[in-house]
Amino acid sequence: xxxxxxxxxxxxxxxxxxxxxxxxxxxxxxxxxxxxxxxxxxxxxxxxxxxxxxxxxxxxxxxxxxxxxxxxxxxxxxxxxxxxxxxxxxxxxxxxxxxxxxxxxxxxxxxxxxxxxxxxxxxxxxxxxxxxxxxxxxxxxxxxxxxxxxxxxxxxxxxxxxxxxxxxxxxxxxxxxxxxxxxxxxxxxxxxxxxxxxxxxxxxxxxxxxxxxxxxxxxxxxxxxxxxxxxxxxxxxxxxxxxxxxxxxxxxxxxxxxxxxxxxxxxxxxxxxxxxxxxxxxxxxxxxxxxxxxxxxxxxxxxxxxxxxxxxxxxxxxxxxxxxxxxxxxxxxxxxxxxxxxxxxxxxxxxxxxxxxxxxxxxxxxxxxxxxxxxxxxxxxxxxxxxxxxxxxxxxxxxxxxxxxxxxxxxxxxxxxxxxxxxxxxxxxxxxxxxxx
Numbered sequence: 427x428x429x430x431x432x433x434x435x436x437x438x439x440x441x442x443x444x445x446x447x448x449x450x451x452x453x454x455x456x457x458x459x460x461x462x463x464x465x466x467x468x469x470x471x472x473x474x475x476x477x478x479x480x481x482x483x484x485x486x487x488x489x490x491x492x493x494x495x496x497x498x499x500x501x502x503x504x505x506x507x508x509x510x511x512x513x514x515x516x517x518x519x520x521x522x523x524x525x526x527x528x529x530x531x532x533x534x535x536x537x538x539x540x541x542x543x544x545x546x547x548x549x550x551x552x553x554x555x556x557x558x559x560x561x562x563x564x565x566x567x568x569x570x571x572x573x574x575x576x577x578x579x580x581x582x583x584x585x586x587x588x589x590x591x592x593x594x595x596x597x598x599x600x601x602x603x604x605x606x607x608x609x610x611x612x613x614x615x616x617x618x619x620x621x622x623x624x625x626x627x628x629x630x631x632x633x634x635x636x637x638x639x640x641x642x643x644x645x646x647x648x649x650x651x652x653x654x655x656x657x658x659x660x661x662x663x664x665x666x667x668x669x670x671x672x673x674x675x676x677x678x679x680x681x682x683x684x685x686x687x688x689x690x691x692x693x694x695x696x697x698x699x700x701x702x703x704x705x706x707x708x709x710x711x712x713x714x715x716x717x718x719x720x721x722x723x724x725x726x727x728x729x730x731x732x733x734x735x736x737x738x739x740x741x742x743x744x745x746x747x748x749x750x751x752x753x754x755x756x757x758x759x760x761x762x763x764x765x766x767x768x769x770x771x772x773x774x775x776x777x778x779x780x781x782x783x784x785x786x787x788x789x790x791x792x793x794x795x796x797x798x799x800x801x802x803x804x805x806x807x808x809x810x811x812x813x814x815x816x817x818x819x820x821x822x823x824x825x826x827x828x829x830x831x832x833x834x835x836x837x838x839x840x841x842x843x844x845x846x847x848x849x850x851x852x853x854x855x856x857x858x859x860x861x862x863x
Contacts, residue, residue, distance in 0.1 A: 437462050441471065457492050474845045486673065486836070490523060490828050491664045495741040500663070500748065503527070507659060511751045516627050516657040516821075517541060520599055523662055523828040538627075544600035545621035545630065547608075548578045555612045564609040564816045565694045571605050572598075573687035583681040585834055594682040595827045602823045603627070606816045607634035613810075628654040631820070635809075648762035652755045652803065659748040659796060660818055662825025668692040668699070672826045673833050674842040682830060689826045690819050699815040699822075702801035705736040706770065706811050709801075714769070715776045722777075726786050736798025737781060738791070745793045752799035759803050774802045 439448040448470055451463045461484045468474055477483045492501040500507040503522050510519055514528075517538045521529045529537060554574055558567050575597070576583055582594040608618050611634075619634040629645045631653060637643030663669070671692035675685040693699035712721050724732040739746050765771060778794055781787045804814050833839050 435460075439471070446471075455487075458494065468845075474847070476847050480670075480844075485665055485670060485842075486833065487838075488665070488829070488832060489526065490832060491662045491825070493664050493741055495739075495743050498742055498744040498747045502662060506747070508747055508751050511655045511658045511748075514658065516654050516661070519658045519661055520824045523824050524595065524831070540596055541600045541627065542621075542623050542630075544597050545604050545623075547601055547604055551575075551578060552608070552618060555608055558612070560613065560615065562613070564606070564613060564813050565690065565819075567609040567612070568605060568816055568819060569687050569690050569694075571609070572602070572690060573684055575601070576681045576683040579683070583683070585676075585679060585681065591682070591831055591834065595831060598682065598686055598827055599824050602820045603631040604634060606813075606820050607631065609816060610635055610810075610813055613812075626650065626654075628657065646762060648758055649807065652759050655751060655755055656800060656803065656817070657821040659751060660800075660821035662822070662828065666698065667695070668822065669826060669829050672830055676830045676833055677839060677842040679841075682827070685830055686823060686826050689822070693819055693822065694815060699818040701735065701795075701797040702804065702818070703811050703814045705774075705798050705801035706805060706814075708733075708735040709770045709773045709777075712773050712777070715773050718773065718777050718780055722780060722784065734777075734781070734792070736795055736801065737787065737793065739795045742795070744791055746795040748796040749794055749799060752796050752803070753794070756799045756803050756806075759806050763806055765806055770805060771802055774798070 435452045435454075437450045437452060439450060440446075441448070448467075450467065452460050453463050454460050464475055475483070490503065492504075493499065502510060502519065503526055505522070505528075510522075514522075518529060518534055520541070521534065521537050551571065551574065554571060555567065558570070579594070579597060582590045582597060584590040604621055611618050617639060619637045619639075621630050621634060625633055625645070628650045632645050632650060633643050665673075668689040672685045672689040675688040676682070680688075696704055712718060721732060721734070724730045725734045760771065778798070781792070781794065787793070801814060804817065805811075809817070
């Protein structure tokens with residue numbers, strides 16, 4: 427079929443097989459490219475669209491997050507993410523994503539209070555952790571524990587009730603840091619640290635991660651601010667794989683805890699949330715700063731399987747707006763921790779310098795992305811590599827929850843049911859076993 431856009435904001439499709447013409451409406455959003463409404467395409471033409479990975483398909487309408495990959499733009503409800511990271515805090519951004527507007531002082535105070543008083547887990551859930559092997563991957567633990575929340579909080583699983591949805595949303599945002607910290611403590615053989623109501627969201631997370639009953643854990647203001655900004659930068663990212671998974675699971679009417687657990691499972695993949703872990707593995711492979719030129723040369727060769735992880739981005743064709751903020755956070759954390767001779771961090775800093783000055787990377791626009799810097803920060807904080815994606819899940823929970831709520835309230839929402847291009851065997855007649863020789 428040939429397609430063209432006419433003056434009536436429709437696309438005229440011409441079926442070259444029959445000469446038949448079809449009119450498809452063009453829909454404009456508040457920003458970004460127009461979309462062709464193909465909802466009647468199959469009914470009118472007896473044809474589906476074919477779009478592996480859905481890279482040219484808009485699966486929903488959303489008011490939450492906007493990305494312009496060509497110009498390096500990321501907006502939460504219209505606000506540039508770098509402005510929010512520099513001037514706001516994570517609970518305030520959570521409120522923005524959930525409700526569409528920044529809170530007033532009174533709204534912010536109440537929201538923070540409500541989140542804070544949902545941070546504890548049902549005590550029986552602490553025994554649930556002991557059912558896992560000590561060396562279980564923390565993301566496996568997260569999937570299981572978050573999915574199990576629906577067995578403990580029956581009073582917030584009715585998705586048709588707005589109050590239930592609000593309570594479930596608050597619980598998920600509040601309890602995710604507690605679950606993440608418990609997964610870490612369990613893997614370390616250390617006792618769980620319960621949340622403290624007089625700490626901020628970021629302070630509480632650091633306290634639960636690194637505190638012990640032996641002595642008071644003093645939270646560094648620099649590290650607390652760094653965690654707060656990292657959470658903001660990862661809070662939402664439009665219809666990526668994990669968010670689409672949450673929406674697809676939610677479209678069936680599944681409870682919110684099950685949907686977020688599905689999102690965690692999707693995030694676990696190395697092509698999605700595991701990218702910062704891949705950065706650290708790459709740095710370990712390089713081994714020494716003196717080897718960087720060799721690996722940079724290898725990265726330029728198409729026939730060499732080595733790739734520089736943490737450079738470039740599938741969506742951002744210019745630069746990742748989150749990376750510029752993350753770069754500042756990275757150097758602030760390294761200075762605060764007085765880290766000067768950590769081998770992997772030395773390699774990362776030198777690799778960053780070389781890549782930013784190399785004509786090949788500049789021409790290809792292969793700038794360090796958010797995963798490059800976040801991996802370095804987490805390593806500096808002493809967070810094990812296996813926990814990197816868990817921290818991503820802590821931040822992204824509010825985005826998943828906001829997207830899930832928006833989907834539930836969308837009157838045009840239907841259960842997700844992608845179609846396929848079937849390339850298997852045509853209809854065959856069954857042959858009895860004794861005749862299959």
